Amino acid sequence: MAWYKITEDDLRSAINGPEDEAIRTAALADGQEDPYIPVKTQVVGLFRNAIRSGPGNHLDPDEETLPLGAIYHAVAKIRYRLLTRFASELLDDDRRTENKEAEAWLKEVRRGFEKIEQPGDEPGAGSSANMETVSQHDRQATRENLAGL
Secondary structure (H helix, E strand, C coil): CCEEECCHHHHHHHCCHHHHHHHHHHHHHCCCCCCHHHHHHHHHHHHHHHHHHCCCCCCCCCCCEEEHHHHHHHHHHHHHHHHHHHCHHHCCHHHHHHHHHHHHHHHHHHHCCEEEECCCCCCCCCCCCCCCEEEECCCCCCHHHHCCC
16 A cells, blocks of 8 residues: 555545634634644654654655555544644544544554554565555453453
8 A cells, every 4th residue: 555645635524614614714813824734744744753663664755645544543633633723612522532543543653563564575566665554463362451441
């Protein structure tokens, strides 16, 4: 799978009309330009740093890209940051939960339990330099790690 830049369509799929209107109205009222661009840049940087810090993870050289598996969480994080800054009255439990899930995903990436790999060229497969795989660490249920549940 290739790495992708977060598009306006990605953001539109996650931010509903009232949220978008409230964010843009508040931002323009403060005399700012489109608030989505700097927040998107910050979040992509946050995710790339998490990937970089995870043992065995590899980054695409394009600083604006993320692996496909990260897009959902990155968009949730962008939305949460925009809402907390410009329209906190629209935050609901679903939005808070999705942000917590994005934080948990980032933590798993940093710890190396969520692997982001870019395999080298494989014979007969053509170039795979722009491809990545995402795999999860198999979690073993034991008495020690389930204590207190």
